[in-house]
């Protein structure tokens with residue numbers, strides 16, 4: 001039986017974890033203080049423990065310390081804070097490693113289809129989130145960087161990524177040099193459901209209060225103005241032609257993924 005003291009200590013640790021996660025906010029500005037080596041090792045250990053689809057460990061991480069590669073990231077993302085952040089880690093959906101095992105042990109070239117790609121992509125994203133949790137638990141701060149997708153060919157070239165790999169997401173982190181407000185979230189009933197997806201469409205009026213909150217929020221990236229309402233952000237993001245980031249299939253085909261093969265196989269049947 002656990003003593004009351006043990007139970008209390010366990011309870012404290014649980015509430016510490018939840019408090020860190022509830023306190024999440026994106027940090028984009030950092031002091032010059034480098035991250036302690038022990039902390040890097042701690043974060044790596046957490047990343048390494050991340051669950052992976054089928055246990056196949058299809059995520060890899062590149063820690064970017066070379067200034068010339070960092071410059072490429074600054075240019076591709078159009079976000080200078082990416083190049084300057086104390087730490088810049090790239091999370092790669094990695095089917096290359098296991099494909100190499102298959103090739104070397106069987107002499108056969110494996111097919112890397114959509115299912116495997118999605119598993120590796122999930123592995124990489126989960127690892128990135130786990131790293132963010134560890135970063136925040138250590139009192140540091142960070143940001144996910146998806147804008148590497150602005151020019152995936154350049155990223156691939158800069159990182160010498162082989163066939164069967166895809167740079168899924170980057171994370172920057174360091175000692176925070178800003179204290180942003182938490183960004184408002186939509187009411188929970190808009191996105192947490194029970195059992196089945198609701199059939200009734202939400203009415204525009206239901207967004208009004210959230211739109212107002214968002215417009216009152218000051219994003220420290222542009223402290224001189226407040227954000228557009230949430231519904232305006234959604235309209236902007238979903239209107240207009242698909243951009244370069246949507247032209248993924250041809251990029252992935254050039255990166256050694258055979259994402260059409262399954263459909264072709266089943267259409268033959």
Ligand SMILES: Cc1cc2nc3c(=O)[nH]c(=O)nc-3n(C[C@H](O)[C@H](O)[C@H](O)COP(=O)(O)O)c2cc1C
Nearest residue numbers: 024025026028079143144145146147148169182183
């Ligand atoms: C997949 C993903 C990609 C993101 N890409 C970028 C990015 O390229 N640059 C950036 O500054 N923030 C990026 N962010 C951070 C989001 O802008 C941020 O999480 C969102 O506005 C909510 O703010 P909060 O994290 O402070 O709650 C990204 C977040 C996610 C989850």
